[in-house]
Amino acid sequence: xxxxxxxxxxxxxxxxxxxxxxxxxxxxxxxxxxxxxxxxxxxxxxxxxxxxxxxxxxxxxxxxxxxxxxxxxxxxxxxxxxxxxxxxxxxxxxxxxxxxxxxxxxxxxxxxxxxxxxxxxxxxxxxxxxxxxxxxxxxxxxxxxxxxxxxxxxxxxxxxxxxxxxxxxxxxxxxxxxxxxxxxxxxxxxxxxxxxxxxxxxxxxx
Amino acid sequence: xxxxxxxxxxxxxxxxxxxxxxxxxxxxxxxxxxxxxxxxxxxxxxxxxxxxxxxxxxxxxxxxxxxxxxxxxxxxxxxxxxxxxxxxxxxxxxxxxxxxxxxxxxxxxxxxxxxxxxxxxxxxxxxxxxxxxxxxxxxxxxxxxxxxxxxxxxxxxxxxxxxxxxxxxxxxxxxxxxxxxxxxxxxxxxxxxxxxxxxxxxxxxx
Numbered sequence: 135x136x137x138x139x140x141x142x143x144x145x146x147x148x149x150x151x152x153x154x155x156x157x158x159x160x161x162x163x164x165x166x167x168x169x170x171x172x173x174x175x176x177x178x179x180x181x182x183x184x185x186x187x188x189x190x191x192x193x194x195x196x197x198x199x200x201x202x203x204x205x206x207x208x209x210x211x212x213x214x215x216x217x218x219x220x221x222x223x224x225x226x227x228x229x230x231x232x233x234x235x236x237x238x239x240x241x242x243x244x245x246x247x248x249x250x251x252x253x254x255x256x257x258x259x260x261x262x263x264x265x266x267x268x269x270x271x272x273x274x275x276x277x278x279x280x281x282x283x284x285x286x287x288x289x290x291x292x293x294x295x296x297x298x299x300x301x302x303x304x305x306x307x308x309x310x311x312x313x314x315x316x317x318x319x320x321x322x323x324x325x326x327x328x329x330x331x332x333x334x335x336x337x338x339x340x
Numbered sequence: 341x342x343x344x345x346x347x348x349x350x351x352x353x354x355x356x357x358x359x360x361x362x363x364x365x366x367x368x369x370x371x372x373x374x375x376x377x378x379x380x381x382x383x384x385x386x387x388x389x390x391x392x393x394x395x396x397x398x399x400x401x402x403x404x405x406x407x408x409x410x411x412x413x414x415x416x417x418x419x420x421x422x423x424x425x426x427x428x429x430x431x432x433x434x435x436x437x438x439x440x441x442x443x444x445x446x447x448x449x450x451x452x453x454x455x456x457x458x459x460x461x462x463x464x465x466x467x468x469x470x471x472x473x474x475x476x477x478x479x480x481x482x483x484x485x486x487x488x489x490x491x492x493x494x495x496x497x498x499x500x501x502x503x504x505x506x507x508x509x510x511x512x513x514x515x516x517x518x519x520x521x522x523x524x525x526x527x528x529x530x531x532x533x534x535x536x537x538x539x540x541x542x543x544x545x546x
Contacts, residue, residue, distance in 0.1 A: 207417070319374040321525050
């Protein structure tokens with residue numbers, strides 16, 4: 135059953151050895167209207183952390199109140215690394231409170247500029263191989279809204295050096311993102327408690 | 341944008357206050373052929389851990405080699421709780437190596453018995469409110485194969501006391517499970533690197 139999931143269906147004629155093919159960095163997109171897009175991305179980051187990878191999380195969200203649970207856990211994991219050498223280091227940046235590398239504080243008016251600035255920083259980091267595993271959370275929205283040029287994203291991802299894994303989340307992923315990715319999962323909502331008037335719960339929804 | 345996700349679409353006429361409704365435990369199913377079903381469940385468990393919830397993970401998998409990354413991280417989080425009081429306690433049990441509460445070692449022949457035994461233990465724990473948050477990983481398969489009676493599962497989930505959250509994962513969820521759940525997400529595979537002959541990568545796939 136589960137084991138079968140890791141068997142490749144065919145061996146491609148790409149001139150690479152299995153080991154070389156195994157070394158190809160993952161480009162993943164979690165999209166669709168259902169839950170679990172970001173949660174699964176953070177779960178992947180946890181796993182990568184466990185392998186000692188250097189993790190960089192970039193949240194393209196407006197509110198600093200979002201995903202505080204994931205942030206708290208990832209920061210604790212990063213702290214474990216700093217204290218005991220376990221796992222890998224973790225950096226967590228979010229646009230909502232102004233990018234932490236920037237003096238500017240994000241306001242409602244300059245989200246477009248903040249998103250563009252966030253992408254420029256990620257681009258610099260990819261060029262300099264700063265992290266092993268990137269989570270670009272809610273990244274599809276600034277692309278959809280024209281704040282970040284999807285062609286620039288595609289080109290940067292295609293040409294990134296080394297072995298840097300990138301996972302992007304958000305609804306309505308641009309077809310060009312889907313094209314450049316090699317692992318694309320769509321989360322569909324079948325049933326949701328908010329459909330019947332229930333509110334989000336602490337520790338469950340965030 | 342993201343904020344809107346937590347606004348209920350309508351207020352149900354169920355006689356409950358918002359606070360009471362908020363206290364209803366979540367029953368979630370992650371199903372479908374795509375990736376991220378378990379990863380999102382473990383991500384939810386991480387978040388619940390961060391709120392100090394007592395976490396119980398039950399993996400209905402054959403091989404002890406699976407999801408070692410998630411297990412390592414969840415065990416570290418449980419260890420953090422034991423050492424520093426942060427987050428909540430974590431128990432992680434898997435069928436692959438014989439359930440840890442059982443003397444019997446699972447062999448290829450008695451998976452059905454092991455699965456049934458696992459479910460009986462979960463049922464006892466639900467009745468005794470042992471955990472706050474349960475992950476029943478790959479739980480749809482023993483149901484599908486007739487090793488665990490879906491009607492018993494549905495009845496147990498419906499009648500469970502207190503405020504115990506349950507997340508179940510696996511393909512081909514029984515319609516009765518979907519019916520009893522209030523949060524059902526289907527993960528669909530759009531593109532997968534194994535389709536083009538790439539193998540699973542350490543830290544990425546497991």
